[in-house]
């Protein structure tokens with residue numbers, strides 16, 4: 001593999017672009033001294049910000065404070081690929097996991113996400129580059145063909161075939177032409193956004209809604225009580241209700257740590273190349289994924305760039321979110337290699353930027369939202385690389401948990417299902433690392449038309465034998 005043309009670094013191009021459009025504003029003031037709130041939210045990504053908005057909407061009398069360790073959008077909410085979807089694209093996995101009734105319930109909840117974001121952005125006059133072009137899942141090797149077939153069969157089995165439409169290789173080529181694309185499946189329920197513009201628009205909305213925001217305010221200790229106490233370097237906040245929306249950082253916090261681990265995901269972004277896109281016919285704004293387990297995800301931008309991501313980054317240890325999640329050159333390299341293999345029509349188009357971030361992976365690949373038993377501390381994570389849309393649901397669920405209401409949100413499968421536990425450390429890191437190596441070895445061999453080595457095949461099959469979705473093939 002050739003070295004990447006660009007080393008991964010932060011901030012992401014998205015966040016840099018969004019901040020530049022705002023005139024590079026100063027962060028909100030850090031918390032100084034002791035204060036109180038009715039609800040204190042930790043984390044200024046999509047989850048924390050949607051939670052704050054839902055709370056102010058449902059209970060405008062409550063004093064809501066949001067604490068963010070850096071600036072809003074510093075985390076994956078300002079770095080992601082910008083795919084926005086509910087659960088039809090994952091229906092083949094959630095159907096056996098939840099059963100037909102609950103899977104349809106979740107898919108129905110997911111159907112509200114894109115219209116919800118669209119209506120919200122329109123009501124605020126915010127342009128977040130929302131393009132509703134659907135998502136194409138393509139098989140890029142014979143071994144990936146079953147992924148397409150399973151997706152089509154799952155939607156058809158519940159009489160919702162319109163949510164996973166099979167495409168022949170010729171029909172795929174009409175949307176985007178690549179010599180390695182085979183058959184595909186089209187999911188109408190997907191949009192793309194400019195993640196940086198979305199998270200910063202949410203920050204503006206939260207401030208307009210009267211939420212008190214402190215940036216540059218890491219919470220260093222969470223003490224459960226009545227009220228709860230959140231300790232920060234400059235002071236403390238006491239609040240009856242606490243919402244922890246810190247995503248990957250929750251992997252180190254019990255009880256969430258039992259169900260969560262972190263993987264890295266990295267993207268490369270090309271220079272604008274609208275002519276090259278026109279040449280390969282990719283002008284419909286479709287988001288695309290391949291059929292790998294550690295998938296490639298790719299999309300175009302309003303200014304004719306291509307973002308190519310690879311979810312094959314390193315696995316974390318004990319919840320530490322360190323440089324493995326933002327400076328891992330081999331994963332950026334794999335993303336760039338994916339760009340060159342999957343879209344050879346873009347040869348000569350330069351990669352301008354690369355960056356990465358942590359993905360909070362749950363054992364069944366679905367997020368979960370809970371209240372810590374015996375406390376008024378609510379939390380949610382586990383989006384498993386698919387949180388841009390679902391955080392809209394997460395915000396509503398966490399707001400209802402904080403308000404103590406029994407409603408459609410607190411009854412969602414995301415709030416009520418049993419989440420499988422992951423093995424304890426160091427088995428989680430060692431086992432997860434081995435499975436990751438094995439799956440990557442299998443997928444590389446399959447793409448090159450070789451039979452994967454027997455050891456890799458055996459290790460890659462382990463999670464399924466143990467009843468886990470993590471790294472399942």
Ligand SMILES: Cc1cc2nc3c(=O)[nH]c(=O)nc-3n(C[C@H](O)[C@H](O)[C@H](O)COP(=O)(O)OP(=O)(O)OC[C@H]3O[C@@H](n4cnc5c(N)ncnc54)[C@H](O)[C@@H]3O)c2cc1C
Nearest residue numbers: 043045046047069075077080081083219247357386387388
């Ligand atoms: C490279 C990459 C590509 C991705 N692509 C997609 C995609 O295309 N589609 C999709 O659906 N999902 C994607 N994801 C996942 C998606 O970005 C996340 O699921 C989503 O942003 C989660 O939002 P969040 O608000 O829960 O978390 P975050 O965005 O991580 O926000 C959490 C915030 O908490 C803050 N914080 C952490 N600890 C503390 C503390 N102790 N005190 C105060 N603040 C703290 C952090 O600074 C951060 O700002 C991608 C992720 C990555 C990394």
